[in-house]
Every structure is written in C-alpha cells, then in structure tokens.
Amino acid sequence: MRKTHALVQVAMALLDEPASRHWGYELSKRSGVRSGVLYPMLTRMLTERWLTDGWEDPTTIQDKRPPRRYYELTSKGQQELGAVLQQARHDARFANLRWRLT
Amino acid sequence: MTELLHTVASWPSLLLVVLVFGFAPGFCLRLIVLAYPRNDPRRTELIAELYAAVPRLQRPLWVAEQLETALFEGLPHRLTAVLRWATRPHRKPAKVLGMLDWIRSASTFDRRTRPTNQLERRAQNIRNLLWIAGYHELRNGARHGFVVEYAPGPVTYIDDQNPEREQRVLARIQQLLRRCGYLVVRDEDSLQVTRSNWTR
Numbered sequence: 001m002r003k004t005h006a007l008v009q010v011a012m013a014l015l016d017e018p019a020s021r022h023w024g025y026e027l028s029k030r031s032g033v034r035s036g037v038l039y040p041m042l043t044r045m046l047t048e049r050w051l052t053d054g055w056e057d058p059t060t061i062q063d064k065r066p067p068r069r070y071y072e073l074t075s076k077g078q079q080e081l082g083a084v085l086q087q088a089r090h091d092a093r094f095a096n097l098r099w100r101l102t
Numbered sequence: 103m104t105e106l107l108h109t110v111a112s113w114p115s116l117l118l119v120v121l122v123f124g125f126a127p128g129f130c131l132r133l134i135v136l137a138y139p140r141n142d143p144r145r146t147e148l149i150a151e152l153y154a155a156v157p158r159l160q161r162p163l164w165v166a167e168q169l170e171t172a173l174f175e176g177l178p179h180r181l182t183a184v185l186r187w188a189t190r191p192h193r194k195p196a197k198v199l200g201m202l203d204w205i206r207s208a209s210t211f212d213r214r215t216r217p218t219n220q221l222e223r224r225a226q227n228i229r230n231l232l233w234i235a236g237y238h239e240l241r242n243g244a245r246h247g248f249v250v251e252y253a254p255g256p257v258t259y260i261d262d263q264n265p266e267r268e269q270r271v272l273a274r275i276q277q278l279l280r281r282c283g284y285l286v287v288r289d290e291d292s293l294q295v296t297r298s299n300w301t302r
Contacts (some may be wrong), residue, residue: 024147025155035164036171039144053143056150064151065144 001044002096006033006096008088010041018078021054021070042071050077129151133170138176139183226232 001007013031014022024042028035045051052074056067073081088094131152135145147167156164 016207023155025151034167040175041173043144063153064225066150068149068150068154069143075110 001048003084003091005067005094005097006037006041007084008094010038011084011088014073015078015081015085018073021072022071027071031102038072044073045077048077048080049074050080067098071100122162123158127165131165131168134165134172135176137172137180139180142179144176144178 006052009031010033013027024035024039027033027042028038031038033041042051043071046053050073053069053071055069058067061067088097096097107262128149131148150175152165154163
C-alpha cells in the first residue's frame with residue numbers, strides 16, 4: 001500500500017487503540033482523514049488482511065437504523081502499520097506529522 | 103434586527119432547514135449507495151453511520167463526500183458487475199422436470215411473495231423464470247380465475263376470457279426462456295421447452 005499522509009494518519013489512529021473496535025466515522029474524525037479517502041483505504045486494508053470487520057449486534061440497537069460496521073486490527077495489521085509509522089518517522093515527507101508520531 | 107429574526111423564524115426558513123438537515127441527507131445517501139454493487143457492505147455501512155454517528159449539522163457535507171466516492175469507486179464496480187453478468191459465458195443447467203411442478207396451479211401460487219431483484223438478475227433456470235413470469239404475468243390472471251397450468255414438457259397457459267392476455271403471457275414466458283438458452287417452440291396455447299441449446 002502506498003505510503004501517504006492519509007495512511008500514516010489512519011495508522012496512528014488505529015494504533016492508538018490497537019485492541020479496540022474502530023468505527024468508520026470516529027476513525028475519520030480521530031485521524032483527520034475525510035471519509036471519501038478513509039473508506040476506500042479501509043477496504044484495501046481489509047483486502048490485505050490488516051483489518052477484520054464485523055457488524056454491530058442488532059439487538060443492542062435502540063434506534064431504527066441498520067447495524068454499524070466495525071473494524072479491528074489484526075496482528076498482521078499491527079505489524080504492517082507499525083512498520084509504516086516507523087518509516088514515516090524518518091521520512092521528510094511526513095515532517096509535519098512528527099509531533100504526533102513521537 | 104427584528105426583520106432578521108422574523109426572516110430566520112419564518113416558515114419557509116424552517117422548512118428549508120428541515121429539508122437540508124433532516125430529509126435530504128438520508129434520502130440522497132440512500133440514492134448514492136445504489137452506485138455500489140448490490141452486495142457491497144458499504145451500502146449498509148454508510149446509512150448506519152449517517153444515523154448513528156454523523157452529527158446532524160455535518161450530514162449534508164458528509165453525504166456530498168460520499169457522492170464523490172461513490173461516483174469514482176462504486177459506479178465502476180457496479181458497471182463491471184453488470185457487464186460480467188451480461189456476458190457470462192454459459193449458464194448452469196436446470197432440471198426441467200420437477201421444477202415445473204413447483205408452480206402447479208393458480209391455487210398453490212403464492213401471490214404474496216414478490217421475486218427479488220436478485221432472483222430476476224439470476225434468472226438462470228426455468229424455476230426462476232416461471233416464478234418471475236408467474237408473478238408478473240399470471241398473478242392477476244390467477245386472481246380472476248383463469249386456468250394456469252404447468253406440465254413437465256410444455257408450459258401451458260389458458261385464458262379463455264382474454265385471449266390477448268394469453269398470447270401476451272406466452273410471449274413473455276417464451277422470451278424469458280429463450281433468454282435463458284432454452285429452445286422454445288410455441289403452439290397455440292403452450293410452449294414446448296427443451297434444453298437443446300442450453301450450453302454454448
């Protein structure tokens with residue numbers, strides 16, 4: 001996967017809480033990546049098996065809406081995204097993100 | 103100042119706000135997600151996100167973002183899927199015997215169940231075709247007491263009260279069966295169905 005600012009930002013957001021469930025909209029807000037970029041990226045991560053997905057339990061939903069989809073990091077995803085962040089720390093292109101990488 | 107307050111609090115403004123922040127985002131998003139392929143989980147995901155997570159004030163812009171993504175990502179996949187379906191090399195064979203018994207008569211025909219769009223798209227076998235034809239063409243006929251009968255060999259549809267309808271129904275079934283690769287010979291009130299040109 002190509003290393004872009006968006007990927008690094010999403011990687012940071014995912015690795016902030018590597019064991020928890022991530023929801024699309026919240027991930028977009030926390031990473032600062034707009035949803036039009038985020039969702040295709042999540043789909044690619046699913047294809048690469050960096051993430052797994054699942055659906056909210058419908059019995060827990062109180063509103064009248066479909067269940068939400070969540071994403072969880074796999075161990076492979078943690079390694080790969082960790083490596084992405086490691087490389088980004090030494091890459092001049094991501095200098096403006098370094099304050100978040102440390 | 104009073105005029106400004108009056109304008110803001112007027113009925114047209116209120117209606118506009120309801121439309122832009124209440125009705126339009128959900129409505130537009132439901133149209134937008136149709137650009138994704140039928141089994142794409144993004145369809146459900148985006149609708150759920152809209153109602154569960156996106157604050158009401160941000161919904162119009164968020165939906166606009168989804169339009170952009172759907173046009174560039176969903177639509178090509180959708181078109182590819184349609185093309186793949188239309189140009190698939192061969193279809194699976196169907197068992198003619200037994201399937202025709204499935205819809206035996208007007209009395210057993212389930213008129214409450216509508217065939218799904220998915221079934222229509224996968225109209226690969228005679229059972230599906232008869233279901234579709236039965237729903238779209240025979241439903242009203244059966245309700246009014248017309249004779250609807252299927253036999254293993256020929257497909258028969260008799261409508262003494264409305265010969266025009268009879269011909270129309272037979273033509274429709276014939277068209278559907280031929281599209282599926284069956285060889286269909288039409289008699290006066292029946293279709294002789296064989297599988298001779300089933301595989302290409």
